Amino acid sequence: MVFVNLNYFLKITTLLFSIGIMGLVLNRKNILIAIMSIELLLLSVNLNFIIFSVYLDDVVGQLFVLFVLTIAATESGIGLAILTSFYKLRNSIEFKLIKINNLKI
Amino acid sequence: MYLLLVFFPLIGSCVAGLFGRYLGFYGASLITTSCLFLSLLISIFAFYEVALTGCFVYIKLSTWISSEVLNVDWGFMFDSLTVLMCCVVTFISSLVHLYSTEYMSHDPHLPRFMSYLSLFTFFMLILVTADNFLQMFVGWEGVGLCSYLLINFWFIRIQANKAAIKAMIINRIGDFSLLIGILLIFVYYKAIDYATVASLTPFLQSFKVTFLNMEFDLLVLIGVFLFLGAVGKSAQLGLHTWLPDAMEGPTPVSALIHAATMVTAGVFLLARSSFIYEYANVVLCFITILGSLTAFCASTIGLLQNDLKRVIAYSTCSQLGYMVFACGLSNYSAGVFHLSNHAFFKALLFLSAGSIIHAVNDEQDMRKMGGLKKLIPFSYVMVVIGSLALIGFPYLTGFYSKDLILELSYGKYSYFGYFSYYLGTLGAFFTAFYSTRLLCLTFLSIPAGHRTVIGFAKDQLNNITIVLGILAIPSIFIGFYSKDLIVGLGTDFFKTSIYTPLNNVNSFDAEFVVWFYKSLPVNLSILGVISAFFLYTYFFRFLFLLKTSFLGKKIYNFFNRKWFFDKIYNELFGQFFFKFGYSVSYKFVDRGIFEILGPTGLTMFFSKIASNIHKMQSGYLYHFTFSILISITSLLVIRKMWLLFNYSIDYKIFILFFIGFFFLINLKENK
Numbered sequence: 001m002v003f004v005n006l007n008y009f010l011k012i013t014t015l016l017f018s019i020g021i022m023g024l025v026l027n028r029k030n031i032l033i034a035i036m037s038i039e040l041l042l043l044s045v046n047l048n049f050i051i052f053s054v055y056l057d058d059v060v061g062q063l064f065v066l067f068v069l070t071i072a073a074t075e076s077g078i079g080l081a082i083l084t085s086f087y088k089l090r091n092s093i094e095f096k097l098i099k100i101n102n103l104k105i
Numbered sequence: 106m107y108l109l110l111v112f113f114p115l116i117g118s119c120v121a122g123l124f125g126r127y128l129g130f131y132g133a134s135l136i137t138t139s140c141l142f143l144s145l146l147i148s149i150f151a152f153y154e155v156a157l158t159g160c161f162v163y164i165k166l167s168t169w170i171s172s173e174v175l176n177v178d179w180g181f182m183f184d185s186l187t188v189l190m191c192c193v194v195t196f197i198s199s200l201v202h203l204y205s206t207e208y209m210s211h212d213p214h215l216p217r218f219m220s221y222l223s224l225f226t227f228f229m230l231i232l233v234t235a236d237n238f239l240q241m242f243v244g245w246e247g248v249g250l251c252s253y254l255l256i257n258f259w260f261i262r263i264q265a266n267k268a269a270i271k272a273m274i275i276n277r278i279g280d281f282s283l284l285i286g287i288l289l290i291f292v293y294y295k296a297i298d299y300a301t302v303a304s305l306t307p308f309l310q311s312f313k314v315t316f317l318n319m320e321f322d323l324l325v326l327i328g329v330f331l332f333l334g335a336v337g338k339s340a341q342l343g344l345h346t347w348l349p350d351a352m353e354g355p356t357p358v359s360a361l362i363h364a365a366t367m368v369t370a371g372v373f374l375l376a377r378s379s380f381i382y383e384y385a386n387v388v389l390c391f392i393t394i395l396g397s398l399t400a401f402c403a404s405t406i407g408l409l410q411n412d413l414k415r416v417i418a419y420s421t422c423s424q425l426g427y428m429v430f431a432c433g434l435s436n437y438s439a440g441v442f443h444l445s446n447h448a449f450f451k452a453l454l455f456l457s458a459g460s461i462i463h464a465v466n467d468e469q470d471m472r473k474m475g476g477l478k479k480l481i482p483f484s485y486v487m488v489v490i491g492s493l494a495l496i497g498f499p500y501l502t503g504f505y506s507k508d509l510i511l512e513l514s515y516g517k518y519s520y521f522g523y524f525s526y527y528l529g530t531l532g533a534f535f536t537a538f539y540s541t542r543l544l545c546l547t548f549l550s551i552p553a554g555h556r557t558v559i560g561f562a563k564d565q566l567n568n569i570t571i572v573l574g575i576l577a578i579p580s581i582f583i584g585f586y587s588k589d590l591i592v593g594l595g596t597d598f599f600k601t602s603i604y605t606p607l608n609n610v611n612s613f614d615a616e617f618v619v620w621f622y623k624s625l626p627v628n629l630s631i632l633g634v635i636s637a638f639f640l641y642t643y644f645f646r647f648l649f650l651l652k653t654s655f656l657g658k659k660i661y662n663f664f665n666r667k668w669f670f671d672k673i674y675n676e677l678f679g680q681f682f683f684k685f686g687y688s689v690s691y692k693f694v695d696r697g698i699f700e701i702l703g704p705t706g707l708t709m710f711f712s713k714i715a716s717n718i719h720k721m722q723s724g725y726l727y728h729f730t731f732s733i734l735i736s737i738t739s740l741l742v743i744r745k746m747w748l749l750f751n752y753s754i755d756y757k758i759f760i761l762f763f764i765g766f767f768f769l770i771n772l773k774e775n776k
Contacts, residue, residue, distance in 0.1 A: 021734060025727060025730050026727075027727065028725075034726075095725065095726055095727060
């Protein structure tokens with residue numbers, strides 16, 4: 001395992017991470033997709049942690065993964081809750097409706 | 106007592122100026138005039154004690170400035186030159202005071218007028234009695250200030266305002282260079298009182314200084330700057346344009362300022378700094394040239410002026426030229442002698458001009474007078490006496506000083522001497538011509554004024570005629586009686602107050618000038634009188650034809666418009682500086698560059714930047730995420746670039762990136 005090229009895995013995680021970011025930035029419609037992209041980001045980070053944990057033969061990375069997993073679960077839970085309450089209010093889950101207009105100076 | 110001489114006029118001025126409302130017209134005139142007369146009596150005594158018995162007086166009042174090397178006292182020095190000036194100034198001034206009580210008696214601001222007159226005399230006395238250059242400068246500026254106040258006395262007249270401002274500003278040009286001269290003296294002598302400066306001058310004879318990156322002789326430099334100060338005050342060619350315009354003031358003011366006091370300050374300064382000029386021969390040549398040119402030009406301008414007072418003003422200008430070139434030829438005593446004589450007959454001329462103007466209902470144009478000989482015979486006689494004295498008619502005052510100056514200038518036997526002699530002699534011819542022209546146009550020709558005006562012209566026995574009568578006496582006799590005292594052969598009247606080294610003295614040579622050249626000025630003057638008399642009495646039609654011919658018109662315009670000096674000054678300098686002041690220094694610099702770099706530009710710039718930055722916050726969530734992405738990416742890129750190209754790329758390129766970034770923001774704005 002150690003002799004497998006590390007770059008191969010890192011490339012995969014980086015690709016996943018950038019797909020997540022692109023989903024976050026380019027997505028203009030759906031809040032759900034945004035939450036999913038965030039999940040993707042966190043997953044790619046987790047994967048990274050695990051890869052390095054194994055590569056460096058250190059358990060702390062996996063420990064972090066567990067923490068991050070819980071945080072990701074709560075985050076998506078809260079996010080979905082916000083989504084539902086938002087849907088109740090606006091009858092839609094479009095991003096364009098959350099324009100922060102109150103920031104007028 | 107010597108201090109009272111100086112301070113009596115100030116007391117009179119303060120009393121009349123501050124309490125004139127309570128004193129009334131009569132009280133104010135009485136107090137100022139009597140103060141001046143007391144001052145006159147003291148100065149006559151001072152003349153006796155200082156000049157005749159030869160004991161100079163020096164009074165140190167108090168210390169004015171005492172700072173390291175600079176030590177200036179309020180000191181009053183009475184030597185022959187000073188007391189001579191004191192006598193002239195107080196005599197003319199007290200007579201002018203007396204004259205004004207009548208002449209200005211119907212003016213509602215008489216106390217103010219008398220106050221200004223006295224203040225003027227006070228400053229003139231400060232000027233002549235000072236023992237250092239700085240105190241003299243106090244008087245110099247004070248005289249300028251008072252001339253402003255007096256010329257502007259009728260302050261509701263726009264012409265008077267303009268003339269006063271002109272006088273003030275043109276004088277200020279001279280004052281500025283005088284100040285530079287005084288500063289130069291202080292820098293290199295470390296003292297500015299006359300005594301120290303005079304005793305140190307021989308040691309600095311070939312001392313070189315760097316001024317404006319050029320090397321000059323120190324004494325030449327100082328001499329030129331002091332002389333330029335005198336040019337402004339004494340109305341020499343170049344800065345003379347204020348003098349004729351200053352005729353806008355009341356006539357007694359003209360008599361005081363432009364005959365006896367203010368304009369003589371320049372000549373006084375030349376005589377007072379003789380110890381500097383005698384070591385700077387280059388400056389002396391310059392003075393001679395400028396003085397003789399003034400004498401000539403002013404007399405030619407005087408030929409064709411139509412304003413009664415302007416003719417006399419130009420004759421003042423011309424006579425000042427004589428004094429100045431006399432000083433330039435190292436004959437300071439002759440210059441001062443002419444100064445004192447000139448004060449008497451010029452005051453007489455001005456005051457009798459005032460009397461004429463008074464008689465013809467304030468008409469100043471000579472073409473609208475004529476035929477006044479029978480109506481105001483007293484003024485006629487006075488003008489004749491004054492004119493003959495001015496012309497230099499034999500045995501009158503002017504003859505003894507003016508012809509002496511011309512004689513001395515020929516007797517110099519140098520190019521500059523001949524130059525000034527010929528110009529001065531021609532000037533004497535013109536002087537005679539225009540004086541006679543004035544007489545003819547005013548008194549002898551056929552009446553040309555309104556019948557209602559001319560009919561009421563008459564002489565009355567009042568202060569005006571008394572003053573004229575008093576002034577006529579010195580105008581006739583003073584030259585004869587004081588000639589031997591002041592400029593006689595071998596007199597030591599001025600003792601140490603005027604310094605002339607023996608190799609520059611030429612009064613002995615002048616005695617042996619060829620008879621032809623000695624008598625030429627007088628002959629030419631008499632020729633001028635006769636020709637003007639005949640031309641303006643019998644050949645009026647011929648003159649008219651001459652004037653209306655093509656060439657005649659050109660010449661007439663040229664002289665009547667004062668050699669176009671005013672035109673040239675206004676168009677070349679006045680317009681230029683006004684335009685420069687408005688479009689460059691005001692619109693371009695003050696309201697342009699400074700505003701853009703200062704308050705307006707900065708607020709515009711920052712509000713623009715702020716609005717651009719504000720626009721980046723559109724409020725959409727995906728925009729925020731995008732900007733987070735961009736900024737993290739660019740930071741990483743910069744860091745990576747830094748790591749990769751650390752040695753091959755100059756970090757200065759990032760400055761370019763930043764600048765480019767700002768332009769990008771503006772580019773977005775413009776779209």
